[in-house]
Amino acid sequence: MNMPQLDRIDRRILEELQWNARLSSADLAERVSLSTSPCWRRVKRLEEEGIIRAYQARVDPARLGYQVTAFVHISLDKKDTRHLQAFERAAQAIPQVLSCHRISGRYDYQLMAVAEDLQAYGVFAETRINGLPSVKEVYTSFVMREVKAPGTVPMPG
DSSP states (O other): OOOOOHHHHHHHHHHHHOOOTTTOHHHHHTTOOHHHHHHHHHHHHHHHTSSSOOOOOOOOGGGTTEEEEEEEEEEEEEHHHHHHHHHHHHHTTTTTTTEEEOSSSOOOOOEEEEEESSSHHHIIIIIIITTTEEEEEEEEEEEEEESOOSSOOOOOO
């Protein structure tokens, strides 16, 4: 993968947008000491190069009634490409699964999932997690307290 060349202004734009993606073009330009048009062109280039993947709001799951967050480690019994892809497609289709990562080590995947409470998680695990293609083993850890949420990506250089 080609590493894009980012200058100081590109890095500042990325830092500012990670903290507040709702900044207007004028506000962003002012914060990075550029005029509006060149700043907007840089943002568009960063989007086109795939460095900026999306803009989204961070929502508090607890405020929506999800009292349980779980990290679910899963081993598959069949690990050929067809079965891995089937598992990934199925996991992506489950709204309660907030993230899914193929990982190294003892387990093949790590999911982060939410549920209203432990009883709801139990039903969810039984019906959805255990029903995913090729699942052999499931190990779940529950979040006791969030210390640091997914945040900003540090700028290189």
